[in-house]
Amino acid sequence: MEIHTYEKVWLALSLVLIVGFIATIAYGASAGPGIDMIDDKGGTVDPATLDEHPKFGDPGIEKTGENQYDVYVVARQFVFEPGTSEPLRVPEGSTVTFHVTAADVIHGFEVVGTNANTMAIPGQVAEFTVEFDEAGEYGILCNEYCGSGHHVMEGTILVMEQSEFDSWYEQQEQQTGGEN
Amino acid sequence: MKFTKARALVLIAFSVPLAIELRTVAGFFNVELPLIAVAVIEFLFLALLFVLYGLYGEGSESPA
Amino acid sequence: MATTRSDRAFVDKFPHEAAIVKATFLVAFVALGIGAFFGLIQALHRTNVLRVIESADYYTMLTGHGVLLAIVFTIFFLCGVFHWAVARSLNRPAESRLFSWAWVGLMTTGTVLTTVAILGGLVPNLGMSADVLFTFYAPLQAHPLFYIGLAMFIVGTWLAGADWFLSYRAWRANNSGERIPLQTFMVLTTMIMWYVSTIGVAVSVVFFLIPWSLGLIESVNPLLTRTLFWYFGHPIVYFWLMPAYLMWYTVLPKLAGGRLFSDPLARVVFLLFLLLSTPVGIHHQYLDPGIAEGFKFIAMTNTMFLLLPSLLTAFTVVASMEHGARQRGGKGYVRWLGALPWRDPAFTGMALAGAMFAAGGFSGMINAGMNINYLIHNTLWVPGHFHLTVGTAVALTMMAGSYWLVPQVTGTKLYSRPIGLLQVIMWFVGMVFMSNAMHRAGLAGIPRRTAEPQYQNFEFLTPIGSIFELRVQIALGGTLLFLSVVLFLFNILLTSLGDESDRPVDAALPEPLSGPEGSPRILDNLAMWTGIAALLVILAYTLPLAGIIQNGGGLFGGGLPVPATLSAGLDFVVVTVSSAFNTLLGVIA
Numbered sequence: 001m002e003i004h005t006y007e008k009v010w011l012a013l014s015l016v017l018i019v020g021f022i023a024t025i026a027y028g029a030s031a032g033p034g035i036d037m038i039d040d041k042g043g044t045v046d047p048a049t050l051d052e053h054p055k056f057g058d059p060g061i062e063k064t065g066e067n068q069y070d071v072y073v074v075a076r077q078f079v080f081e082p083g084t085s086e087p088l089r090v091p092e093g094s095t096v097t098f099h100v101t102a103a104d105v106i107h108g109f110e111v112v113g114t115n116a117n118t119m120a121i122p123g124q125v126a127e128f129t130v131e132f133d134e135a136g137e138y139g140i141l142c143n144e145y146c147g148s149g150h151h152v153m154e155g156t157i158l159v160m161e162q163s164e165f166d167s168w169y170e171q172q173e174q175q176t177g178g179e180n
Numbered sequence: 181m182k183f184t185k186a187r188a189l190v191l192i193a194f195s196v197p198l199a200i201e202l203r204t205v206a207g208f209f210n211v212e213l214p215l216i217a218v219a220v221i222e223f224l225f226l227a228l229l230f231v232l233y234g235l236y237g238e239g240s241e242s243p244a
Numbered sequence: 245m246a247t248t249r250s251d252r253a254f255v256d257k258f259p260h261e262a263a264i265v266k267a268t269f270l271v272a273f274v275a276l277g278i279g280a281f282f283g284l285i286q287a288l289h290r291t292n293v294l295r296v297i298e299s300a301d302y303y304t305m306l307t308g309h310g311v312l313l314a315i316v317f318t319i320f321f322l323c324g325v326f327h328w329a330v331a332r333s334l335n336r337p338a339e340s341r342l343f344s345w346a347w348v349g350l351m352t353t354g355t356v357l358t359t360v361a362i363l364g365g366l367v368p369n370l371g372m373s374a375d376v377l378f379t380f381y382a383p384l385q386a387h388p389l390f391y392i393g394l395a396m397f398i399v400g401t402w403l404a405g406a407d408w409f410l411s412y413r414a415w416r417a418n419n420s421g422e423r424i425p426l427q428t429f430m431v432l433t434t435m436i437m438w439y440v441s442t443i444g445v446a447v448s449v450v451f452f453l454i455p456w457s458l459g460l461i462e463s464v465n466p467l468l469t470r471t472l473f474w475y476f477g478h479p480i481v482y483f484w485l486m487p488a489y490l491m492w493y494t495v496l497p498k499l500a501g502g503r504l505f506s507d508p509l510a511r512v513v514f515l516l517f518l519l520l521s522t523p524v525g526i527h528h529q530y531l532d533p534g535i536a537e538g539f540k541f542i543a544m545t546n547t548m549f550l551l552l553p554s555l556l557t558a559f560t561v562v563a564s565m566e567h568g569a570r571q572r573g574g575k576g577y578v579r580w581l582g583a584l585p586w587r588d589p590a591f592t593g594m595a596l597a598g599a600m601f602a603a604g605g606f607s608g609m610i611n612a613g614m615n616i617n618y619l620i621h622n623t624l625w626v627p628g629h630f631h632l633t634v635g636t637a638v639a640l641t642m643m644a645g646s647y648w649l650v651p652q653v654t655g656t657k658l659y660s661r662p663i664g665l666l667q668v669i670m671w672f673v674g675m676v677f678m679s680n681a682m683h684r685a686g687l688a689g690i691p692r693r694t695a696e697p698q699y700q701n702f703e704f705l706t707p708i709g710s711i712f713e714l715r716v717q718i719a720l721g722g723t724l725l726f727l728s729v730v731l732f733l734f735n736i737l738l739t740s741l742g743d744e745s746d747r748p749v750d751a752a753l754p755e756p757l758s759g760p761e762g763s764p765r766i767l768d769n770l771a772m773w774t775g776i777a778a779l780l781v782i783l784a785y786t787l788p789l790a791g792i793i794q795n796g797g798g799l800f801g802g803g804l805p806v807p808a809t810l811s812a813g814l815d816f817v818v819v820t821v822s823s824a825f826n827t828l829l830g831v832i833a
Binding site: 114 | 300533535540544548555622691692693702791801
């Protein structure tokens with residue numbers, strides 16, 4: 001079929017552009033920066049029995065290694081647990097793996113101004129890792145419409161100095177230990 | 181080429197996104213342009229357009 | 245004038261088709277008016293400029309805005325344009341008047357039921373509501389009427405497609421060796437894409453959401469219904485866009501004073517949309533748990549290749565406009581732009597819509613970027629993006645096209661060209677303000693679909709300007725857009741009430757510069773392209789859907805989870821096959 005010369009040039013440039021985009025994304029996702037994608041590695045959970053779940057039954061932070069922590073978060077209409085009624089506390093300079101799920105409808109979990117962002121879907125666990133370099137405070141908000149109170153669903157992450165965090169963490173451990 | 185009302189309107193339309201993004205462009209050179217500066221620049225552009233329209237517009241004799 | 249109107253006007257040649265087009269346009273424009281009004285209320289509410297409703301009612305408005313504009317206005321208008329285009333390009337009336345009215349009636353009834361369910365949310369004691377937004381993600385639940393109306397609407401569109409295929413079959417019986425006329429080719433390929441993609445939403449609504457809303461089944465699998473929605477939710481984007489493309493390819497060059505550059509490339513573009521529109525839906529789910537990264541990667545590559553037909557369109561449209569300008573005496577590298585008929589609102593509206601579509605395309609590339617997407621997912625950036633695409637490239641093209649199409653079906657002259665011109669320019673300026681500020685607000689992390697994004701515990705930060713300025717920009721833009729719709733509806737209403745004219749509009753469409761003769765006949769082999777489209781969909785969706793059903797507690801959710809089984813090896817094979825296929829397609833095109 002007859003294709004004009006300018007059209008051929010344009011077509012070739014378009015293909016170069018497209019392949020270039022795919023290459024940069026493949027580079028960002030695998031090699032180089034190795035940006036962590038949300039995928040199916042978090043596994044699944046039964047939303048109906050979330051309260052009896054060993055982790056999501058009492059969500060919060062858990063030390064797993066030197067500067068390594070796991071955080072379990074439950075999103076439900078219209079709170080993050082933890083996050084809303086008390087801040088989600090993490091130590092400065094730590095690597096934290098989040099496990100986020102939803103108890104009722106689909107929610108969002110967005111750390112404001114960063115690319116830490118995931119959907120929280122009932123039955124699914126979103127797993128992603130975040131490095132907290134500096135002490136400070138971040139906002140969390142729900143960015144998926146979840147009902148009439150969606151706009152009040154917010155929380156905070158408190159990045160604490162290591163010593164401060166340690167004493168808080170110890171206190172927590174003792175409290176839960178005492179209850180048992 | 182006559183400077184018609186329609187062309188003037190389309191030029192005004194295209195000047196709006198350019199004016200709004202002026203601050204981003206200035207930002208690349210670490211210049212913080214306040215909103216008022218953008219408004220003044222856009223106003224000057226509109227004034228220029230009005231003058232040109234008065235000189236070469238539909239009502240006047242076309243030089244071309 | 246020597247020629248009588250009967251030689252020219254669509255309304256005299258095809259009075260019954262013109263009546264159908266008028267009916268679909270009427271529903272479309274009523275929906276546009278109501279939807280735009282809701283949009284104004286939202287723009288003022290979420291920026292805290294003026295709050296006339298409770299924040300909880302914001303979501304009723306938002307559902308109405310999304311459904312009435314993105315589904316009712318766009319698709320009813322599409323049906324009108326397609327009905328006109330098929331009758332015009334095949335030069336024959338529809339096979340059965342009764343059948344045409346049947347689909348118009350079914351679609352309208354469905355629309356009314358769905359709208360009643362949505363607006364019921366504003367009446368507290370009615371016990372009816374459908375505040376589930378345009379995406380109706382379960383387990384958010386709407387009144388059954390919402391889903392039933394939606395199902396009727398979709399079946400109505402299927403019948404409309406059947407109407408056009410019947411016309412084509414009857415035409416083919418008398419014209420066995422001929423190439424499919426370009427406009428009909430565009431209609432048919434678009435409808436095949438629609439049939440393939442609406443299967444997803446039909447399964448979701450009929451098998452899961454309706455029984456669940458009636459209480460016949462206990463629960464649904466939220467990730468499954470969400471994935472089925474996006475199986476349909478991305479192709480619907482192209483369903484909105486294809487009538488705009490049809491007008492850009494076949495009407496805009498004529499309005500510019502020239503003719504279409506290349507007929508074969510127009511066909512290639514529509515085929516690429518048919519093939520690639522559906523196997524990309526997962527790119528709306530980059531942040532969803534429960535879907536393996538490999539599947540997201542496939543959706544991403546397919547999405548990037550979907551840029552190709554739009555880039556080709558940009559070339560053809562600009563080339564056709566330049567040709568038109570030179571026919572009108574335009575000279576120079578850039579100066580020919582001045583020779584275009586800017587006085588004509590139909591032309592100017594479409595040209596401005598095309599320019600904004602380019603901007604929307606760029607922000608869309610950010611959305612499609614699997615990893616950059618994390619920064620802007622579900623922020624105000626996203627509505628900023630689609631108000632440039634569906635909200636301008638489509639809506640403004642439809643309004644501009646109306647200035648040329650409506651006189652053909654009413655037989656009256658356009659009431660006012662200057663008001664029309666002012667209207668399209670107001671839309672452009674209003675959208676620049678609103679969409680630009682939405683993109684910036686999204687970068688600052690302000691969420692979309694949120695009544696009053698003013699939180700207690702933190703502030704949003706923006707590198708340039710302030711959040712306050714962005715709010716003012718959004719409110720100003722939204723107001724200009726609403727006023728633009730008011731001007732449009734007023735102009736169209738007075739047009740339809742005007743006196744009959746001998747020559748309502750110059751409706752002749754010239755032949756393209758390069759006709760279809762030189763192009764391979766295989767382009768017209770619709771059965772083969774349908775098969776390939778279906779195959780691509782199967783490749784892209786079988787494994788993710790199987791995984792979601794298996795791991796997410798079965799078809800209806802609630803069951804006990806089963807450990808994930810998909811191996812990394814399988815992902816790799818699928819990615820490789822799909823990418824190779826895409827590259828091949830690119831080369832063929």
